[in-house]
Amino acid sequence: MSTDTTSRSDTNNDTNRNGVDTATLFATLDAVKALPAAAQFQFRAHNEWQHGTHSRSTISDFFGVGEERAHEREFVFDADHPAVLVGQDRGVTPIEFVLHSLAACLTAGMANIAAARGVTLTEVRSTVTGDIDLNGILGLQPVRNGYQQVSVRFVVRGDAPEEVLRSVVEQSRQRSAVYDVITNGVPVDIEVEVA
Amino acid sequence: MSTDTTSRSDTNNDTNRNGVDTATLFATLDAVKALPAAAQFQFRAHNEWQHGTHSRSTISDFFGVGEERAHEREFVFDADHPAVLVGQDRGVTPIEFVLHSLAACLTAGMANIAAARGVTLTEVRSTVTGDIDLNGILGLQPVRNGYQQVSVRFVVRGDAPEEVLRSVVEQSRQRSAVYDVITNGVPVDIEVEVA
Numbered sequence: 001m002s003t004d005t006t007s008r009s010d011t012n013n014d015t016n017r018n019g020v021d022t023a024t025l026f027a028t029l030d031a032v033k034a035l036p037a038a039a040q041f042q043f044r045a046h047n048e049w050q051h052g053t054h055s056r057s058t059i060s061d062f063f064g065v066g067e068e069r070a071h072e073r074e075f076v077f078d079a080d081h082p083a084v085l086v087g088q089d090r091g092v093t094p095i096e097f098v099l100h101s102l103a104a105c106l107t108a109g110m111a112n113i114a115a116a117r118g119v120t121l122t123e124v125r126s127t128v129t130g131d132i133d134l135n136g137i138l139g140l141q142p143v144r145n146g147y148q149q150v151s152v153r154f155v156v157r158g159d160a161p162e163e164v165l166r167s168v169v170e171q172s173r174q175r176s177a178v179y180d181v182i183t184n185g186v187p188v189d190i191e192v193e194v195a
Numbered sequence: 196m197s198t199d200t201t202s203r204s205d206t207n208n209d210t211n212r213n214g215v216d217t218a219t220l221f222a223t224l225d226a227v228k229a230l231p232a233a234a235q236f237q238f239r240a241h242n243e244w245q246h247g248t249h250s251r252s253t254i255s256d257f258f259g260v261g262e263e264r265a266h267e268r269e270f271v272f273d274a275d276h277p278a279v280l281v282g283q284d285r286g287v288t289p290i291e292f293v294l295h296s297l298a299a300c301l302t303a304g305m306a307n308i309a310a311a312r313g314v315t316l317t318e319v320r321s322t323v324t325g326d327i328d329l330n331g332i333l334g335l336q337p338v339r340n341g342y343q344q345v346s347v348r349f350v351v352r353g354d355a356p357e358e359v360l361r362s363v364v365e366q367s368r369q370r371s372a373v374y375d376v377i378t379n380g381v382p383v384d385i386e387v388e389v390a
Contacts, residue, residue: 019247025281032333039329039336043291047298049319052214055302057295059287064329065279072284077272077292079299084260086220087303089267092254094300095372096238097272097292100252102383103242104274105289107250108282109332123390124244130381134234134259137304137370138227141234146375150383157390169387175332177290180341185380186325188297188345192364195318195352 020115038065053087054080085134095147099128102152102178109172110156119164123157150182215310233260248282249275280329290342294323297347297373304367305351314359318352345377 015023032039041064047057060074079094081087103126114121130150135141156165173179210218227234236259242252255269274289276282298321309316325345330336351360368374 019245019249021247021281028281029333029335032330033335036330036336039333041327041329043288043294043325043327045291045294045298045323047295047302047321047323049302049306049316050214052216052306053303054214055299055319057298059291059295062277062291069277069279071277071287075287077295079295079303081303082257082264082266084264086216086223086307091299092266092270093238094296094303095376096240096254096257097296097299098373098376099238099240100242100254100272100274101289101292101296103240103252104250104286104292106385107242107244108248108274108276108289111244111247112281121244124250126242128240128242130238132236132238132372134236135227135231136375137372138224138234139370140224140228141231144375144379145370146372146379147381150381152383152385154385154387155390156387162389165389166387169385173385175334175340177327177332177341178293179383180331180339181290181293182376183380183383184339184341185378186342186345188347188374188378190301190347190349190364190368192349192351192361194357194360195350 017115017118018111018121020111022115025112025116040064050078050090051088052080053085054078054090056091095130095132098147098182099130099150102150102176102182103128105176105178106152106154106169106172109176110168113171113175114158114160114168117160117164117168119158119160119168121156121158121168123155125155126152128152212310212313213306213316215306217310220307220311235259245273245285246283247275248280249273249285251286290325290327293342293377294325294345297345297371297377298323300371300373301347301349301364301367304371305363308366308370309353309355309363312355312359312363314353314355314363316351316353316363318350320350321347323347 078091080090130147273286325342
């Protein structure tokens with residue numbers, strides 16, 4: 001955290017608080033209010049099996065605001081199991097990415113919500129844990145396959161009273177796409193083409 | 196795909212089919228059968244806000260088989276929003292990681308299940324899509340925040356009849372940790388420390 005108030009005011013003026021371009025954020029909200037269909041998005045991941053439990057996804061193309069789009073570059077992610085789960089540890093396990101996803105979604109929301117409310121954040125850290133009994137996926141005990149409990153611990157610092165900072169976290173939870181998916185579930189359909 | 200049957204038999208003999216060490220896989224199953232508590236795992240992600248909607252997670256430590264463990268190296272993942280969602284595109288969006296996670300979990304399971312059944316896979320590709328109406332997270336319409344539908348399209352190739360390859364996908368779905376989390380939901384608790 002900088003104590004140089006000059007540089008802080010440079011990066012935290014009213015239109016760029018927390019690194020959020022609030023003018024563009026509000027303009028985007030107004031644009032979607034005027035044209036709700038602009039908010040229909042489709043995100044995509046393309047995965048290819050490598051070897052054993054190792055696979056690799058590329059993420060680039062998506063649809064939004066009425067047209068096909070792409071990230072500025074193609075992002076590539078490996079997933080694998082560690083040796084203790086009979087893999088070669090060439091990436092984190094698939095289920096660990098869910099924890100990263102949740103932390104990142106809540107944190108991005110907090111930056112936006114704080115900026116919109118005129119709150120300057122100086123630190124947001126979190127640890128997300130997921131407890132899982134692998135007897136489920138191993139088919140050995142009648143327990144669920146996935147996490148039994150996920151816990152998020154945030155450390156938040158900013159220029160507002162504690163109750164305001166807590167309300168930023170709470171509003172982010174209420175508007176988080178990943179929190180919704182993880183807590184409420186989503187229908188998944190699977191189609192298979194045998195080549 | 197190699198047509199060199201010598202090298203294929205080197206990498207796809209009975210104890211290393213699909214790159215899966217089936218001897219170790221079966222030994223692990225037996226070990227967990229004898230000591231079910233070994234299957235209690237906790238996975239973790241540590242996230243730190245960077246700027247705007249950009250945050251970064253590190254994933255390394257986890258608990259399993261009765262002790263604290265770590266991946267062979269620390270893995271680092273950035274997440275951000277693209278410019279059209281008022282970010283700087285320094286990573287894929289948090290909700291896109293969920294799609295990678297699902298593809299990777301189902302694919303790892305298929306490799307293991309096929310190996311256990313003596314089926315050699317030669318190709319597994321998938322595209323996972325997630326449809327989302329961002330009017331939810333923007334608070335503009337009474338729609339859910341997360342994906343409304345997730346779809347997985349697999350292309351699978353291997354040395355078994357079509358119905359066997361389809362049954363490998365189906366068994367992987369039935370034993371997938373991420374599929375369970377995404378379709379059924381998980382309780383998430385959030386604690387906040389204001390520093």
